[in-house]
Amino acid sequence: MQTQExxxxxxxxxxxxxxQADAIRALFGAERVVNDHVAFRTFAHPAISIAVLEQPxxxxxxxxxxxxxxxxxxxxxxxxxxAVPGEPLIFLSQxxxxxxxxxxxxxxxxxxxxxxHPTVTGAEVFYSGRHWPQLNREQxxxxxSVSEYAAWLAVHGFHANHFTIAVHTxxxxxxxxxxxxxxxxxxxxxxxxxxKGTPDDLLVQAATMAPNIEIELADGQCLAVxxxxxxxAQRYVDERGELFQGFVANNANRIFESTHxxxxxxx
Ligand code: OOG
Ligand code: NI
Numbered sequence: 001m002q003t004q005e006x007x008x009x010x011x012x013x014x015x016x017x018x019x020q021a022d023a024i025r026a027l028f029g030a031e032r033v034v035n036d037h038v039a040f041r042t043f044a045h046p047a048i049s050i051a052v053l054e055q056p057x058x059x060x061x062x063x064x065x066x067x068x069x070x071x072x073x074x075x076x077x078x079x080x081x082x083a084v085p086g087e088p089l090i091f092l093s094q095x096x097x098x099x100x101x102x103x104x105x106x107x108x109x110x111x112x113x114x115x116x117h118p119t120v121t122g123a124e125v126f127y128s129g130r131h132w133p134q135l136n137r138e139q140x141x142x143x144x145s146v147s148e149y150a151a152w153l154a155v156h157g158f159h160a161n162h163f164t165i166a167v168h169t170x171x172x173x174x175x176x177x178x179x180x181x182x183x184x185x186x187x188x189x190x191x192x193x194x195x196k197g198t199p200d201d202l203l204v205q206a207a208t209m210a211p212n213i214e215i216e217l218a219d220g221q222c223l224a225v226x227x228x229x230x231x232x233a234q235r236y237v238d239e240r241g242e243l244f245q246g247f248v249a250n251n252a253n254r255i256f257e258s259t260h261x262x263x264x265x266x267x
Contacts, residue, residue: 001056001060001122001123001124002060003060003061003082003084003087003088006060006123006126007035007038007088009124009127010038010126010127010159010160010163011160011163012127013127013159013160014038014127014159014160014162014163014228017156017159017213017227017228018162018163018210018211018227018228018229018230019211019213019227020186020208020211020230021163021228021230024165024181024184024186024208024230025165025230027180027181027184028165028170028177032169032170033165033166033170034086034165034166034169035088035163035164035165035166036088036089036164036165036166036167036231036233036235037088037089037090037091037164037231037233038088038090038091038160038161038162038163038164039090039091039092039093039160039161039162040053040090040091040092040093040126040158040159040160040161041093041094041095041149041152041153041161042092042093042094042095042153042158043094043095043097043108043112043153044076044094044095044096044097044098045097045112045115047112047115047117047118047119047120048112048115048119048120048131049094050076050077050078050092050093050094052118052119052120053092053120053125053126054078054080054092055120056120056122056123056125056126057080057090057092057123059123060083060123061082061083061084062080062081062082062083062090063080063081063083064078064079064080065078065079065080065081065089065245065246066078066079066246066247068093068247068249068252069249070093070249070252070253070256072253073095073147073149073253073256074095074096074097074099074100074147075093075094075095075096075149075256076093076094076096077091077092077093077094077247077252078091078092079091079245079246079247080092081245088164089245089247091247091252093256095147095149095150095153097109097147097150100146100147100150101146103142104142104143104146104147104150107135107139107142107143107154108143108150108154111132111133111135111154112132114131114132114133115131115132116131119131125158126158126159126160127158127159127160128157128158129156129157129158129159130154130155130156130157130158131157131158132154132157133218134155134215134216134217134218135151135154135155135217135218136217136218136219137217137219137221137223139154139218140154140155140217140223140225144261148226148257148259148260148261149256149259151225152225152226152259155215155225156215156227159228160228161210161228161229161259162207162228162229162230162231162258163230163231164230164231164232164233165177165230165231165232165233166233166235167232167233167234168233168234168235168236168243173234174195174204174205174206174232174233174234175195177206177232178194178195178206178232181206181208181232182194186208186209187208187209187211187262188206188207188208188209189206189207189208189209189229189254189255189257189258191254191257192250192251192253192254194206196248196250196251196254196255197248197250197251199236201248201250201251202235202236202237202238202244202246202248203233203234203235203236203244203246203247203248203251204233204234204236205231205232205233205234205248205251205255206231206232207229207230207231207232207255207258208229208230208231208258209226209229209258209260209262210226210227210228210229210258210259211226211227212224212225212226212227213225213226213227225261226258226259226260226261227259228259229258229259231255231258
């Protein structure tokens with residue numbers, strides 16, 4: 001698949017879980033907005049681990065760049081750089097669910113027993129949603145109480161969980177961008193501060209909180225759960241004069257929390 005076709009398909013899928021995304025993009029002039037990167041989540045299971053999921057990306061010319069680890073969240077990740085400079089970067093992370101408490105690990109193990117083999121046959125997998133049955137309410141609560149990431153991934157499956165506006169191409173500061181988003185009334189991720197990172201990190205980021213969307217649980221009941229979010233990233237040039245292409249673990253650790261439930265949903 002061509003990268004242009006890939007990102008167009010990803011966006012069509014993403015906006016169904018991020019009903020705010022079109023309006024946010026339009027605030028900065030939809031046509032001139034450049035997508036800095038997208039991110040995907042998976043379970044560290046032999047059929048869908050990063051090592052398997054990355055194959056279609058490598059076929060599109062992407063190259064593995066740097067690894068990242070988030071031990072408190074039981075996650076590991078890789079950043080990927082495109083063959084053509086200026087095309088979006090990609091961030092793949094996976095949950096080492098065997099490290100979760102047994103009750104949660106067993107729920108995930110049971111879901112993944114439904115995977116067909118092979119699950120990953122091409123780049124379409126990245127917007128293919130769930131490959132396992134939907135959770136019931138109790139399972140959702142069990143997963144969310146130990147890993148918001150696990151609960152999000154179990155109910156939604158494979159989607160771009162965010163697109164990212166490349167602030168460095170807009171000619172305005174990220175502070176300006178964030179002020180605009182806040183004044184429009186979009187709730188922001190404030191974990192570790194509204195703006196994450198400093199120019200010394202070569203990457204300064206902010207993200208909205210994912211608004212809730214309604215899903216239908218296994219028992220037919222509806223539940224409002226966080227969908228997808230929008231991110232804003234300002235990159236700086238490194239000492240070689242090249243735009244930084246990596247991610248920053250400290251920032252990323254907080255950005256994951258953009259799909260956390262907010263207090264009124266915890267009951
Ligand atoms: C990815 C979080 C990390 C970044 O830019 O550091 C990230 C996720 O929520 O799956 O997007
Ligand atoms: Ni991101």
